Amino acid sequence: xxxxxxxxxxxxxxxxxxxxxxxxxxxxxxxxxxxxxxxxxxxxxxxxxxxxxxxxxxxxxxxxxxxxxxxxxxxxxxxxxxxxxxxxxxxxxxxxxxxxxxxxxxxxxx
Amino acid sequence: xxxxxxxxxxxxxxxxxxxxxxxxxxxxxxxxxxxxxxxxxxxxxxxxxxxxxxxxxxxxxxxxxxxxxxxxxxxxxxxxxxxxxxxxxxxxxxxxxxxxxxxxxxxxxx
Amino acid sequence: xxxxxxxxxxxxxxxxxxxxxxxxxxxxxxxxxxxxxxxxxxxxxxxxxxxxxxxxxxxxxxxxxxxxxxxxxxxxxxxxxxxxxxxxxxxxxxxxxxxxxxxxxxxxxx
Numbered sequence: 001x002x003x004x005x006x007x008x009x010x011x012x013x014x015x016x017x018x019x020x021x022x023x024x025x026x027x028x029x030x031x032x033x034x035x036x037x038x039x040x041x042x043x044x045x046x047x048x049x050x051x052x053x054x055x056x057x058x059x060x061x062x063x064x065x066x067x068x069x070x071x072x073x074x075x076x077x078x079x080x081x082x083x084x085x086x087x088x089x090x091x092x093x094x095x096x097x098x099x100x101x102x103x104x105x106x107x108x109x110x
Numbered sequence: 111x112x113x114x115x116x117x118x119x120x121x122x123x124x125x126x127x128x129x130x131x132x133x134x135x136x137x138x139x140x141x142x143x144x145x146x147x148x149x150x151x152x153x154x155x156x157x158x159x160x161x162x163x164x165x166x167x168x169x170x171x172x173x174x175x176x177x178x179x180x181x182x183x184x185x186x187x188x189x190x191x192x193x194x195x196x197x198x199x200x201x202x203x204x205x206x207x208x209x210x211x212x213x214x215x216x217x218x219x220x
Numbered sequence: 221x222x223x224x225x226x227x228x229x230x231x232x233x234x235x236x237x238x239x240x241x242x243x244x245x246x247x248x249x250x251x252x253x254x255x256x257x258x259x260x261x262x263x264x265x266x267x268x269x270x271x272x273x274x275x276x277x278x279x280x281x282x283x284x285x286x287x288x289x290x291x292x293x294x295x296x297x298x299x300x301x302x303x304x305x306x307x308x309x310x311x312x313x314x315x316x317x318x319x320x321x322x323x324x325x326x327x328x329x330x
Binding site: 008010039040041069071075091092093094095097098099101102107109 | 111124127130131134142217219
């Protein structure tokens with residue numbers, strides 16, 4: 001089965017555990033299309049030079065779509081150029097998640 | 111598309127971010143029927159005079175259904191008359207959320 | 221209606237509230253098949269002698285399936301024999317949750 005999962009990461013202090021969960025999910029399910037949306041304070045993890053850059057980079061190379069919420073970027077004074085290479089941007093993280101669910105994707109709150 | 115979304119807010123320290131996410135969701139999706147269920151400690155945010163009253167009031171005026179969990183109210187010694195005008199009450203927040211999902215609503219944990 | 225719900229508990233400091241929510245859910249819905257997956261730090265709550273043992277035990281006796289994530293057990297140095305009697309184990313909590321959702325179960329993040 002080809003699973004499609006959209007995951008939400010909102011808390012900065014849960015980013016590390018969330019990234020581990022993403023790895024575990026890929027390993028456990030094998031065939032999974034994974035998109036991880038970072039909104040609220042968690043968006044800070046996607047800035048170049050953050051302590052999570054290596055893990056984020058690795059997930060992107062494994063085919064995971066990493067997404068930053070533009071509303072959260074604005075609140076945290078983060079510009080497009082500040083983001084780790086390969087990170088995508090959506091206007092509203094929650095809107096993106098709802099659209100994906102409406103399209104049949106399964107939702108996980110990490 | 112007319113989205114129907116039931117959102118859960120459980121943590122008092124995440125109410126502010128959750129209310130911002132609700133605004134972003136309405137703005138981003140346009141056509142969305144939104145119900146926000148406050149359970150556990152987050153129910154305290156729905157008391158008259160709370161620092162969130164203005165934002166809650168505005169969401170209600172925008173057509174959002176704001177719901178308090180009666181179980182959580184009991185644990186926090188909150189009576190019906192203590193709630194911000196227009197807030198609805200359900201017996202169990204989690205039960206309400208499950209019923210809505212079973213009826214096809216999409217679920218967000220804020 | 222016979223509801224099938226898979227719930228996720230990830231934070232150790234939210235276990236108490238999560239267990240209360242499980243009780244409320246059973247009481248409110250009546251006919252519900254409930255599986256609760258403990259991953260990340262929350263898995264510590266499932267160790268024999270933990271402060272949550274009594275509540276966990278009671279839920280198991282009420283027919284709730286309590287599940288520990290093996291990845292989280294490894295990170296927390298927890299062995300199978302350390303777990304409260306009756307607790308089940310899966311390789312990856314998030315994988316289990318996704319499989320259940322793909323099978324039509326409703327998802328709650330407690």
